[in-house]
Amino acid sequence: MKKIFLLCSAGMSTSLLVNKMKEAAKKQGCQYEITATSLANLKEVQQQADLILLAPQVRFDKERVEKAVKDVPVDIVDMVAYGMMDGEKVLNQAKKLLKDE
Amino acid sequence: MGKNAEQDLTEVVMNIIINAGNAKSYAMDAIRAAKKFDFEKAEEKYKSAKDSELSAHNAQTSLLAEESNGQGIKLNLLVVHAQDHLMNCITFNDTAREIIDLYKTIKESRG
Numbered sequence: 301m302k303k304i305f306l307l308c309s310a311g312m313s314t315s316l317l318v319n320k321m322k323e324a325a326k327k328q329g330c331q332y333e334i335t336a337t338s339l340a341n342l343k344e345v346q347q348q349a350d351l352i353l354l355a356p357q358v359r360f361d362k363e364r365v366e367k368a369v370k371d372v373p374v375d376i377v378d379m380v381a382y383g384m385m386d387g388e389k390v391l392n393q394a395k396k397l398l399k400d401e
Numbered sequence: 402m403g404k405n406a407e408q409d410l411t412e413v414v415m416n417i418i419i420n421a422g423n424a425k426s427y428a429m430d431a432i433r434a435a436k437k438f439d440f441e442k443a444e445e446k447y448k449s450a451k452d453s454e455l456s457a458h459n460a461q462t463s464l465l466a467e468e469s470n471g472q473g474i475k476l477n478l479l480v481v482h483a484q485d486h487l488m489n490c491i492t493f494n495d496t497a498r499e500i501i502d503l504y505k506t507i508k509e510s511r512g
Contacts, residue, residue: 312482313418316411357422357486360429379423383415 303333304394305345306377307365308355311338317355317377320387321394328391330400342368351398353377353390373397410474413460414483420457421486424450428490428497435504443501450494457487 304321306314314336321334337345339358346352346369354362356379366374375397381389395401427450434442461484464474474480 309486310482312479313415316479355422356419357425359422360426379419383412383419385411385415 301331301333302350302398302400303335303348304351304353304398305349306334306336306353306355307339307342307345308336308358309339311336311341313357314355317382317385317387317390320385321391322387324388324391327388330391330395332391332394339365345369346372351375351394353394356382407475410464411479413464414479416460417457417483418486420453420460421483421490424453424457424490425486425493427453428494432497432500435501438504438508440501440505440508443504447494447497447501450490450497454490454494457490461487
């Protein structure tokens, strides 16, 4: 199962979004392991992740994360989707990046 | 608090988190531009940072206004977390201002 990690500064607001994404994934019948965590855990995340999504509030760290993870795709969660906690939209963003569409 | 009020609160809180986070990102961009002595870009980014800070602050003010009207919100960890983001961005923006000015001084002293 592909692993998607959502990272923000504390893994707090992303954990809300992860729940919504899990609901959306269930509805669509697709299987992903989706986890929210803090950027501080990047080392552990980079060894497991198939995709890393950063919360928009930590986008200034994208370059550093990209350098650290090398081959894992990294993207910023769409800001509007994040604000509205739109799990489906973010899941679709993730699927596109994983080329699972 | 009904389901709707709870959802409204989540939206306001996310509004604070996103705007405060954006403010910090812009301030970081401003510092990085100043580091390259690109002060035009630095000032532009700093202005965006202050605009985002204001948006976050306005969202917080709306919560404070509700409370002073006697419609207290249900305090949860996410609300506290939003406050954390807001405070962090205010401090960071103030620091960014000082750092940009510092780079200006460095450039001037080098002639």
